[in-house]
Amino acid sequence: MIAIEAVSKTFETEKRRRLPALCDISLAVAAGEFVSILGPSGCGKSTLLYIVGGFVAPSAGAVTVNGQRVTGPSPDRGPVFQEFALFPWKTVLGNVMYGLQRQGVARQQALARARELIAMVHLAGYENLYPKELSGGMKQRVAIARTLAYRPSILLMDEPFGALDAHTRTRLQNDLLDIWERDRKTVLFVTHSVEEAVFLSDRVVTMTRAPGRLKQIIAIDLPRPRSRAALLLDRRFQDYVVGIERLMDSADSGAPA
Amino acid sequence: MRARSGIATVVLIGALPIALIVGVWHVLAATGMAPPSLLPAPSAVAARLVQQWSSPAYLEHAASTLLRLFAGFGIAVIAGIAIGVAVTASRWVGATVTPLVRVLAPVPKIALYPAFILTLGFGDASKIALVVADAVFPILLATAQGTAAVEPKLAWSAQAAGASRWRCLLTVVLPAALPSVLTGCRIGLVISCIVVFLAEMITSTDGLGHLLVRAARSFQTVDMFVPLITISLLGLLLNAGFNAVRRRLLAGFPETTE
Ligand SMILES: Nc1ncnc2c1ncn2[C@@H]1O[C@H](COP(=O)(O)OP(=O)(O)OP(=O)(O)O)[C@@H](O)[C@H]1O
Numbered sequence: 001m002i003a004i005e006a007v008s009k010t011f012e013t014e015k016r017r018r019l020p021a022l023c024d025i026s027l028a029v030a031a032g033e034f035v036s037i038l039g040p041s042g043c044g045k046s047t048l049l050y051i052v053g054g055f056v057a058p059s060a061g062a063v064t065v066n067g068q069r070v071t072g073p074s075p076d077r078g079p080v081f082q083e084f085a086l087f088p089w090k091t092v093l094g095n096v097m098y099g100l101q102r103q104g105v106a107r108q109q110a111l112a113r114a115r116e117l118i119a120m121v122h123l124a125g126y127e128n129l130y131p132k133e134l135s136g137g138m139k140q141r142v143a144i145a146r147t148l149a150y151r152p153s154i155l156l157m158d159e160p161f162g163a164l165d166a167h168t169r170t171r172l173q174n175d176l177l178d179i180w181e182r183d184r185k186t187v188l189f190v191t192h193s194v195e196e197a198v199f200l201s202d203r204v205v206t207m208t209r210a211p212g213r214l215k216q217i218i219a220i221d222l223p224r225p226r227s228r229a230a231l232l233l234d235r236r237f238q239d240y241v242v243g244i245e246r247l248m249d250s251a252d253s254g255a256p257a
Numbered sequence: 258m259r260a261r262s263g264i265a266t267v268v269l270i271g272a273l274p275i276a277l278i279v280g281v282w283h284v285l286a287a288t289g290m291a292p293p294s295l296l297p298a299p300s301a302v303a304a305r306l307v308q309q310w311s312s313p314a315y316l317e318h319a320a321s322t323l324l325r326l327f328a329g330f331g332i333a334v335i336a337g338i339a340i341g342v343a344v345t346a347s348r349w350v351g352a353t354v355t356p357l358v359r360v361l362a363p364v365p366k367i368a369l370y371p372a373f374i375l376t377l378g379f380g381d382a383s384k385i386a387l388v389v390a391d392a393v394f395p396i397l398l399a400t401a402q403g404t405a406a407v408e409p410k411l412a413w414s415a416q417a418a419g420a421s422r423w424r425c426l427l428t429v430v431l432p433a434a435l436p437s438v439l440t441g442c443r444i445g446l447v448i449s450c451i452v453v454f455l456a457e458m459i460t461s462t463d464g465l466g467h468l469l470v471r472a473a474r475s476f477q478t479v480d481m482f483v484p485l486i487t488i489s490l491l492g493l494l495l496n497a498g499f500n501a502v503r504r505r506l507l508a509g510f511p512e513t514t515e
């Protein structure tokens with residue numbers, strides 16, 4: 001379980017100006033829960049994810065995971081970054097292998113698992129290409145495989161499907177749901193797409209514009225396993241999407257900080 | 258990736274100014290505008306070059322120069338990268354080394370040469386020390402700057418995967434900074450070529466620099482040109498070798514213009 005307790009973050013900029021990014025965020029995420037975070041650009045969604053990941057320290061408040069205070073990164077919390085952050089000098093296979101090697105998995109086993117993961121994200125045959133030789137969507141899939149490789153129980157995903165075409169996006173959403181249904185990982189998922197958030201999540205968290213505060217948390221009471229085709233025709237799905245979009249609009253039109 | 262014919266064109270265009278210089282040189286020498294005692298004909302130099310390159314004594318001199326060059330450059334690479342990484346990795350090292358580097362980097366290292374000779378003697382060690390002193394700074398600075406500029410999310414990805422700080426530094430931060438590090442190394446290599454020659458010119462009993470000074474003292478202009486051309490060709494060769502290594506190491510990085 002993730003407990004975010006009264007977390008605030010203020011950045012000190014180069015010229016010693018103080019830049020508030022997050023303001024008093026409290027949120028509890030249950031084990032195995034899928035929670036999406038929606039908010040206007042620059043409201044601190046990535047920052048919140050970095051704090052939970054232990055990459056950035058909060059200015060105030062704390063994050064605990066299963067009762068233990070987060071003080072740094074751990075393989076239990078796997079990030080998938082907005083900008084992929086693949087290792088450019090490693091091939092697809094090398095990137096996916098990295099975490100397995102750090103976990104001390106024997107080479108043969110690691111190779112087998114890496115190939116399995118690469119096939120799972122539909123990249124079989126691309127093992128020996130470098131990231132620069134891949135499209136944006138392919139890079140993102142490698143990044144997801146690289147993180148899944150070391151079996152984190154918590155996934156911290158920052159707009160993982162943001163750069164993808166609609167078709168690939170839908171396919172990866174379904175793949176992610178499959179993985180999630182199977183392994184019941186806890187997922188904290190940042191997105192700009194209301195539809196995506198509703199489709200995937202148990203709960204959707206909306207944030208105000210910067211400095212980000214929690215605006216409203218909406219529980220998505222839709223049956224699982226979910227099928228996109230069925231949901232698109234489902235009145236309740238449509239209501240959630242329209243309702244949250246309205247809420248977001250009111251967040252955007254709020255007075256600038 | 259450039260086509261093979263494209264590479265040939267580039268090489269051709271690159272050879273043009275060199276051919277021009279040799280041409281002008283030839284005309285100057287042939288027309289007697291420059292007296293042969295000062296400027297020998299390129300053909301005379303070329304003939305001597307071929308003769309010398311098959312002479313074991315000459316090759317021994319070249320080998321001494323190369324040995325000092327490689328030893329000095331090698332130590333500079335290892336020390337420069339190690340210190341450069343440490344400057345980025347540790348606030349303490351950064352705080353102590355950075356001012357030191359700022360003070361030492363602009364000092365003309367040749368001014369330290371007498372001190373090196375006094376402490377290390379007239380042999381190889383003092384010359385190697387001078388090469389190291391000159392070549393280490395560009396490598397160190399490029400490494401420190403390159404590693405500091407590495408996208409933090411690369412390091413985070415590694416740490417989340419379970420890499421320790423050290424692991425992360427060696428397996429992610431340093432490789433990610435490699436384009437910058439290698440640029441520093443290339444500058445260091447050119448400097449090494451210059452400095453080893455210079456050191457041999459100042460005090461030596463062997464090496465290409467020594468041959469040049471010896472020839473100059475006895476006004477043998479042809480023999481002055483031979484070591485000069487040898488070191489410049491060696492530099493060209495080393496640079497080509499360096500580029501081959503660089504291309505291999507940077508296979509995954511976006512291509513850069515050189
Ligand atoms: N390292 C940093 N130094 C200073 N300010 C920062 C830093 N990182 C983020 N910020 C500021 O914090 C705020 C939140 O940034 P963040 O990247 O978390 O937003 P976001 O919600 O993820 O935006 P987007 O949806 O565009 O990705 C922004 O105003 C940004 O300028």
Ligand SMILES: [Mg+2]
Binds near residue numbers: 047
């Ligand atoms: Mg973001």
